[in-house]
Amino acid sequence: MVLRLLAAALLVAVLPAQDLNLAKAAARVDTTIPWITDGFFAPDPGGPVPTLPKTEIDRGALIDGALAKARAEGKPVFWYVPRIEGVQMYRSPILDDYMRTTAFTDRRLAGFIAAMCVPVRCAVDKAGLGKRFGIVAPDNVEPMIVMLAPDGKILWQLDHIRTINADWLLDRVMGVCAALSGKPIDLSPWLPAAATPAATATNDALRARLARDADAVRKALERARAADPTSAESARIDLEEAKLSMNLGAPKDAIPGLRALVKSDSPLSAEWMPEALEALALAERLTRNDTAAERLWRRLVDEFPTSPEAAKASTNLIVGRDTTPVGPVVHAFDDPVWPPAAAMSEAPSTTAWPRSPADARSALPQSIAWLLRHQNASGGWQDARYAYWDSPRIIPNVHVAATAAAMNALLAWRDTAPTEIDAALKRGEAFLANDKRMARGQNEECYADAFRLMYLARRIGTLRADDPTLPKYREESARIVKELARQQREDGSWGHEYPNPFTTAGVVIALDDARRAGVSVPESVFTRAAEGMASVRSEEGSFAYGMGRKPGKGEEALKNAMARMPACEAALLLGKKGDPTALAAAMENFWKYLPRFERIRTCDFHTDGELGGFFFWHGALFTARAVDALPPAAAKSHRAKMVEHVMKIGEWDGTWIDSHEMGKSYGTAMALLTLKQCLEDGP
DSSP, X not given: OHHHHHHHHHHHHHOTTSOHHHHHHHTTTTOSSOOEEOOOOOOOOSSOXXXXXXXXXXXXXXXXXXXXXXXXXXXXXXXXXXXXXXSSOSSHHHHHHHIIIIITTSHHHHHHHHHHSEEEEOOBOIIIXXXXXTOOTTTSOSSEEEEEOTTSOEEEEEOSOOOOOHHHHHHHHHHHHHHHHTSOOOOGGGSOOOOSHHHHHHHHHHHHHHTXXXXXXXXXHHHHHHTOOOHHHHHHHHHHHHHHHHHTTOHHHHHHHHHHHTSTTOOOOTTTHHXXXXXXXXXXXXXXXXXXXXXXXXXXXXXXXXXXXXXXXXXXXXXXXXXXXXXXXXXXXXXXXXXXXXXXXXXXXXXXXXXXXXXXXXXXXXXXXXXXXXXXXXXXXXXOOOOOSSOGGGHHHHHHHHHHHHHHHHHHTGGGSHHHHHHHHHHHHHHHHOGGGSOTTSTTHHXXXXXXXXXXXXXXXXXXXXOTTHHHHHHHHHHHHHHHHHHOOTTSXXXXXXXXXXXXXXXXXXXXXXXXXXXXXXXXXXXXXXXXXXXXXOTTSOBOSSTTSOOOOHHHHHHHTTTTHHHHHHHHHHTTOOOHHHHHHHHHHHHHHHHHHHHTTTOOSOOBTTBOGGGHHHHHHHHHHHGGGSOHHHHHHHHHHHHHHHHHSOBTTSOXXXXXXXXXXXXXXXXXXXXXXXXXTOO
16 A cells, blocks of 8 residues: 555656645555555556566465465455566556556455455466466466465466456456355345335346346336335436446447436435446546546546545546556546457456357447447547657657557448448548647657558548549648658668568558559659568568568578568569569468467567567558458468457457557457458458
């Protein structure tokens, strides 16, 4: 607790524009669970954290003590692992913060863990707990939950957690506890006292909410209304109805009722007001009313400073060193929507929801709805926190690139929700048209331009020749082409952070999109790029990580270059210096090493040599684009394999992700574009 208060105080000291009330509220995140802990707590350093800090605490003895307590009390151990020793993660504290805020500050989940489990917060060291329990990075990636029986047997473990939802997690934990005890869990200790029929029925609705049974919630609320509730009871019924709308993905429907509940003359009791304010703030945020959400978060901190909801709210107002708020809501890691029933396995080991290629098209509406919910008031998708290469000054370019990717994905699948997508694209185009959104001269500049160009090329392709908006899109495309030509270096390359062949390949493919859309692109741009890429290509077909470097040799080099080789070979072909046979070999190399890449996909470090999870969706999309240059039969085979893999790795909330720093909007957009490319045989 003292350490968290100190961290919050230091944060305010670094950012003097923020007040002490926010820091005090944020320090209450995850303070209601009585953790048995090794004291591990790491603020985001903006850099690698491959080792654990030294400690005098014997972690093995700590777990043994927790197991002894579990035996005495007849409870399982709930062991939360914020860090697994290894080089798999770069900014793991961010995910720890999201877990502590979204999951462990939730009233019901935190209360259940505190009462029904022996809670442990302890990092895993390689030689000790890692060896003892078989927890090995990067096969296991933090954050992680391990539930132990009193005899030390692992009852359930969950890692690679990239979708955080307190309702879902509570359901899983309750299931493990029920299985251990051999009887259903009695929820009465976590339900409010019910002295009237209306209150009893409303409790039934809350019980049904915990089981994510929408029909049972509705029926219970109908019974509550029929029982002649008091005005305070009626207000609580309204709250449960609004929260159900949120759980079912309809925040807009929840807003009118919630706004009435939080007025000064509302009959809603002080016991329930923080939940109403939190729900309304989230609903406003998910319907692009960011200013209203921020006011409500501030009201929570000012009026209910000791509530769990105020603690969570404060994190969405405090701005961290990466210039973005530190909380999970603004980074799309706190979404109230329940998972589809089909996504609920009995004991999932990750938050992924593997599906078959046959499910690809039926999966689209959930993913599209998620993207639409997380466009913010500016018209952009700004949940990424990829901030430190070389400084947070790059964030505007990252957000522009992610926004353009999201818009491209929505336009690609416009037929799934044309009215909603058209409105989103209109807002997004206003965002992209504002030159002040860019950070010219900073890293990631070329990606902001390239992804905008890819969107514009698709937009042009949807228009008739006599469409009055066509000249506008062509003029904007021509302006970006000119800008990218200016950025091209003497050796023909582009660099997002440093000149390299994979960024060059991505820009070349974007420029080719513009060319095929009728926008003039100098041929010299392609030939110079091809010459530069060819200079860092080995005879075996691998490409060096950066320009001016010698490409490696052997299996390690081919593994390291597996995700950049197809795109680079395709770009060489566009510059008339490539060989279709080399592209075919690059594709085979991609599939050969894809299991290695998938193993570290959700890591944000160079976890396997030059392979880093943050590059996964870049590699997947541009590899799918490279397939166009292959003979039809081979292309069809590669597309089918890509669809199969993409459908195996989606999250249960309909998103896809590689690095949490890049964000869910980016990952989901890239996956949807990859599916579009592969399901419909070409761009």
